[in-house]
Amino acid sequence: MNIISVSEVSKSFKIYKERAATLKERIVNGRKSKFEVYTALDSISLGIKKGETVGLIGRNGSGKSTLLKLLTGILYADKGSIDIEGKVSSLLELGAGFHPDFTGRENIFMNAAILGLSKKEIKAKLDQIISFSELKHYIENPVRSYSSGMYMRLAFSVAIMVEPDILLIDEVLAVGDAAFQQKCMDQLLRLKNKGTTIVFVSHDLGAVQKLCDRVIWINKSKVWGDGEPKKIIDQYLSYLSEQENERLIDENKDKENEITIIEKSEGQKNSVEETEGRWGNKQIEIIHVDITNENSISKLSFLSGEPMQIHISYKVNANIKKPVFGCAIHTIDNRHCYGTNTFIDHFKIDFLDENSFGKIIFNIPSIELIAGSYLLSVGASDPNGTQFDYHDKLYSFKVSSLVNDVGIARINHEWIHEVQRG
Numbered sequence: 001m002n003i004i005s006v007s008e009v010s011k012s013f014k015i016y017k018e019r020a021a022t023l024k025e026r027i028v029n030g031r032k033s034k035f036e037v038y039t040a041l042d043s044i045s046l047g048i049k050k051g052e053t054v055g056l057i058g059r060n061g062s063g064k065s066t067l068l069k070l071l072t073g074i075l076y077a078d079k080g081s082i083d084i085e086g087k088v089s090s091l092l093e094l095g096a097g098f099h100p101d102f103t104g105r106e107n108i109f110m111n112a113a114i115l116g117l118s119k120k121e122i123k124a125k126l127d128q129i130i131s132f133s134e135l136k137h138y139i140e141n142p143v144r145s146y147s148s149g150m151y152m153r154l155a156f157s158v159a160i161m162v163e164p165d166i167l168l169i170d171e172v173l174a175v176g177d178a179a180f181q182q183k184c185m186d187q188l189l190r191l192k193n194k195g196t197t198i199v200f201v202s203h204d205l206g207a208v209q210k211l212c213d214r215v216i217w218i219n220k221s222k223v224w225g226d227g228e229p230k231k232i233i234d235q236y237l238s239y240l241s242e243q244e245n246e247r248l249i250d251e252n253k254d255k256e257n258e259i260t261i262i263e264k265s266e267g268q269k270n271s272v273e274e275t276e277g278r279w280g281n282k283q284i285e286i287i288h289v290d291i292t293n294e295n296s297i298s299k300l301s302f303l304s305g306e307p308m309q310i311h312i313s314y315k316v317n318a319n320i321k322k323p324v325f326g327c328a329i330h331t332i333d334n335r336h337c338y339g340t341n342t343f344i345d346h347f348k349i350d351f352l353d354e355n356s357f358g359k360i361i362f363n364i365p366s367i368e369l370i371a372g373s374y375l376l377s378v379g380a381s382d383p384n385g386t387q388f389d390y391h392d393k394l395y396s397f398k399v400s401s402l403v404n405d406v407g408i409a410r411i412n413h414e415w416i417h418e419v420q421r422g
């Protein structure tokens, strides 16, 4: 049976373009404020069962918080209906429900009372709430003097200690420090195990996957995915990566990722435009570099572990013996992640004829880099290292990832745990 039922709910907001500046202006000139209607949620239907832990994911502005506010009753739907059974406790915007001039202790009483606890019940839980928040030394101070992390500690402590049937949490955990975040996560797992229904909005997809047994992806005011966390998160990440890819390709159209051959006056050879970050005698000219997927389709945003190819097209301006082609990848802050070339890899090319064209492909079955932006260098040289054409960090691509590992490269690994019994 559903504990939360949302049926064909829509919610729009008026976005004001130009407001009448003063009341006088409005009355005298009859000037009306201009606005556009923005549909934050468009006929959304979903049911959440008792005891489910549901993650709400989606891009900024997709409508997640609006949905939580509708569930809490802070906002009313324009259309549709919402039915909720049980005691709801919510952690929405930071500080919501707190009075800035009241002390931490006074706010606990006020907040817990709003959430349905009697004075006696609050008194019985007070020590527990203060102790969990770790704010004992600040509890008599007005909350206006609290940092955002302190606000969150207090609000979280109250929200979980009232032992609600339904807990709604909107992205507030992110402001806590790592230790407190872990403490919150442990509490959420405890409530989950106790059968509390939790709806959790977060951009921390790792946390969503860890906590939730179902994920709903909201995009463009509609439900785009609903189901098993890993499956929906993967769909969402692929979508984000695709969107980022389109954005980067658009951005790069202006920057010219490609090095253009400038046709000189008739009878003269083609020469290559000199760019900052490019050098070499041009006996081999790199005329085009394309970063692609495994099907040779241009792509600039990858998920960690996806296949990637680097296509290096070249033109030969002299007879060349044993040319060497290479690639290097740097992080955006200039840390060298990886570099290799055809000589190191024993990939032999014996001879290239003058005036010939060709392409060499650096095929990466799985790009094992952590999330971030990367710069690519490519080059052609002779076996002694004399550069024909070197493009130093002229190309870029992005990697995103569900895993929050750190460093540069992802090292293939597993954990093995051995317990010694004494």
Ligand SMILES: Nc1ncnc2c1ncn2[C@@H]1O[C@H](COP(=O)(O)OP(=O)(O)OP(=O)(O)O)[C@@H](O)[C@H]1O
Binding pocket: 013, 014, 015, 038, 040, 058, 059, 060, 061, 062, 063, 064, 065, 066, 067
């Ligand atoms: N009170 C409001 N007045 C006008 N527009 C609003 C209001 N609240 C939300 N919106 C708009 O509705 C859209 C959805 O906002 P919402 O806060 O629900 O998104 P979200 O998915 O929670 O985003 P984020 O991940 O950034 O928190 C946004 O375009 C936002 O500007």
